[in-house]
Amino acid sequence: xxxxxxxxxxxxxxxxxxxxxxxxxxxTALGILATVLLISLLAAKEVVxxxxxxxxxxxxxxxxxxIAPLLLAFMLTVAVKILEIxx
Numbered sequence: 001x002x003x004x005x006x007x008x009x010x011x012x013x014x015x016x017x018x019x020x021x022x023x024x025x026x027x028t029a030l031g032i033l034a035t036v037l038l039i040s041l042l043a044a045k046e047v048v049x050x051x052x053x054x055x056x057x058x059x060x061x062x063x064x065x066x067i068a069p070l071l072l073a074f075m076l077t078v079a080v081k082i083l084e085i086x087x
């Protein structure tokens with residue numbers, strides 16, 4: 001059985017669809033992980049900032065370093081999900 005004209009395009013289409021599906025699955029998993037980590041860091045910051053000791057307040061302010069990029073990732077994830085619904 002030799003290659004006929006057009007047979008390669010079906011394989012290419014299946015490969016492309018599989019790659020796109022796998023990419024979306026990884027993106028969704030990373031979005032969920034980032035959201036859980038963001039919630040955990042925000043909760044930790046609230047608990048730490050409630051303590052009046054100076055060392056804990058410093059730790060609470062230091063958590064902002066991790067919260068800021070995760071908040072941006074969360075906003076991007078929400079924006080992409082909204083665009084998926086509207087498209």
